[in-house]
Structure formats: structure tokens, C-alpha cells
Amino acid sequence: MEATVDDAPTRERVATTILEHGPSTAADLAVQLRLTPAAVRRHLDQLLEAGILETRDQRITGQRGRGRPAKVFVITDAGRDHFAHAYDELAAGALRYLAETGGDDAVLAFARHRLTDLEDRYRPLLALAEPADRPRALAEALSADGFAASVGSTPAGTQMCQHHCPVAHVAEEFPQMCEAETEMFARLLGTHVQRLATIAHGDGICTTHLPTATPAERLPS
Incomplete structure (x- = not known):
């Protein structure tokens, strides 16, 4: 399937959600972003191919159920570098305002x-x-x-x-x-x-x- 005009911003949302919330399953992302599972999978595949994301087995606490553990998607070091500048500027600006208004x-x-x-x-x-x-x-x-x-x-x-x-x-x-x-x-x-x-x-x-x-x-x- 060819990329659409809206693909890049949506991929950015997918990656940013993982950056902010940590390791996430495809199902979690679909709910959080209100996207179809198929759409999330497509964006995840593109982010994996670009080296922005990688997969790991989901860490299970307590008794483990049957079947293989779900895969979670995490930001790679390269992915963090991709987002670091804009994220740092936004976070620093917000904290400066908080320091000025609240100490x-x-x-x-x-x-x-x-x-x-x-x-x-x-x-x-x-x-x-x-x-x-x-x-x-x-x-x-x-x-x-x-x-x-x-x-x-x-x-x-x-x-x-x-x-x-x-x-x-x-x-x-x-x-x-x-x-x-x-x-x-x-x-x-x-x-x-x-x-x-x-x-x-x-x-x-x-x-x-x-x-x-x-x-x-x-x-x-």
C-alpha cells in the first residue's frame, strides 16, 4: 500500500505515544490512539523498518497465562535521538514556566x-x-x-x-x-x-x- 499524506503525522503520534508511555502492545496503541489494529500495525511496521522501534517480549507479573507473551514495541536509541531535541525543548519550556509560577x-x-x-x-x-x-x-x-x-x-x-x-x-x-x-x-x-x-x-x-x-x-x- 502506498503511503498517504496523513501517514507521517500518524506515525509520529504512534512513536510519541510509546516514548511517553513506555513499552506498548499494538492493541494498547490502537485504543489510546483510536486507530484500527490494521492501521497501527502498518505504522509499527514502518517504524520498525526505519529503526525507530524494536520489539521485545512483554514482561509478565504474576501468573502467566497460556500462549506466547505479547510483543511490546519500544523506542530504540536512534528513535530517542530522533525525538530528543523537540521533546527536550518542550519539556524545558514547560518546567521553566512551572518554576516561574510555582517555584x-x-x-x-x-x-x-x-x-x-x-x-x-x-x-x-x-x-x-x-x-x-x-x-x-x-x-x-x-x-x-x-x-x-x-x-x-x-x-x-x-x-x-x-x-x-x-x-x-x-x-x-x-x-x-x-x-x-x-x-x-x-x-x-x-x-x-x-x-x-x-x-x-x-x-x-x-x-x-x-x-x-x-x-x-x-x-x-
């Missing part, structure tokens, strides 16, 4: 709010892990959402590295984004954590020190 506390409140969905999705995954395995479980969850995270052991505990940050350019101006993420890690792991380096500050990777949890530690309710 730094309002920016921090927004930064905390934007992580609510991630925290809600990650908490059940970490609850299934033993305390010592929670950092790795968190890193795997972050990697599934495009943060390219890994963990390594140190004499003082564990260090988690994030090799990609979707909001790095915005966080250069608004460190509240990093602060809110660090708070989220502490809540999920049930222990104090310390941010040692951030991409936003030019360090190349985001590094977080995660003290070794004890068996007595439990996730907060």
Missing part, C-alpha cells in the same frame, strides 16, 4: 509525579525478589524501559549504572528530575541510596550507590 518546589512535585507510573510498575517486580537481588531486579526493569542499567558489586555494597537517560538535557537545568529518581530508588529498595554521578552533569553515566540490604529489610507498603 522550585512545584518543579520537584512534578518530577516526583512523573515517576509514579514507573514506581507502580516496578514495585511488584522488586517485591518478588530477595533483598539482595532487588538492585538487579531494578536494573532489569529500568533497562526494559530504555535506561540501559547494570549493577556491579563494591566492598561497600552495589553500584547501579544507567548508561542512558531520556531526560538528561532537561535535568541539566532542573536537577529535581535526578532528585526525584533517587528518592524513587530508595523507596523501591527500602534503603538509603546515594547518587554519585549523573549524565545530566556531564559524567557520562548515572551512578547510584545502593547499600547491601539485609534479609530483615522489606519493601515499604
Whole structure:
């Protein structure tokens, strides 16, 4: 089928929805964008061919049903680069306005709010892990959402590295984004954590020190 005049804007909507909401199935996208499944599939195929998207098996929490897991579509690094400039300018402009009208506390409140969905999705995954395995479980969850995270052991505990940050350019101006993420890690792991380096500050990777949890530690309710 030949591309129509409306194809490009609709493909942009499909990719932007995945960028904003994270890994998504074709069925989810069809509902969110009010498109037919056939139309969504066509745009997804074009975005896959262009290298903007890639597919992964859907992460299942709880008991898994019969059949193969559904495929989810995620933004590639190339896809993030494609959207980064326009998205960063829009986000930075919105946060500048928020800072001017509501102050730094309002920016921090927004930064905390934007992580609510991630925290809600990650908490059940970490609850299934033993305390010592929670950092790795968190890193795997972050990697599934495009943060390219890994963990390594140190004499003082564990260090988690994030090799990609979707909001790095915005966080250069608004460190509240990093602060809110660090708070989220502490809540999920049930222990104090310390941010040692951030991409936003030019360090190349985001590094977080995660003290070794004890068996007595439990996730907060």
C-alpha cells in the first residue's frame, strides 16, 4: 500500500505515544490512539523498518497465562535521538514556566509525579525478589524501559549504572528530575541510596550507590 499524506503525522503520534508511555502492545496503541489494529500495525511496521522501534517480549507479573507473551514495541536509541531535541525543548519550556509560577518546589512535585507510573510498575517486580537481588531486579526493569542499567558489586555494597537517560538535557537545568529518581530508588529498595554521578552533569553515566540490604529489610507498603 502506498503511503498517504496523513501517514507521517500518524506515525509520529504512534512513536510519541510509546516514548511517553513506555513499552506498548499494538492493541494498547490502537485504543489510546483510536486507530484500527490494521492501521497501527502498518505504522509499527514502518517504524520498525526505519529503526525507530524494536520489539521485545512483554514482561509478565504474576501468573502467566497460556500462549506466547505479547510483543511490546519500544523506542530504540536512534528513535530517542530522533525525538530528543523537540521533546527536550518542550519539556524545558514547560518546567521553566512551572518554576516561574510555582517555584522550585512545584518543579520537584512534578518530577516526583512523573515517576509514579514507573514506581507502580516496578514495585511488584522488586517485591518478588530477595533483598539482595532487588538492585538487579531494578536494573532489569529500568533497562526494559530504555535506561540501559547494570549493577556491579563494591566492598561497600552495589553500584547501579544507567548508561542512558531520556531526560538528561532537561535535568541539566532542573536537577529535581535526578532528585526525584533517587528518592524513587530508595523507596523501591527500602534503603538509603546515594547518587554519585549523573549524565545530566556531564559524567557520562548515572551512578547510584545502593547499600547491601539485609534479609530483615522489606519493601515499604
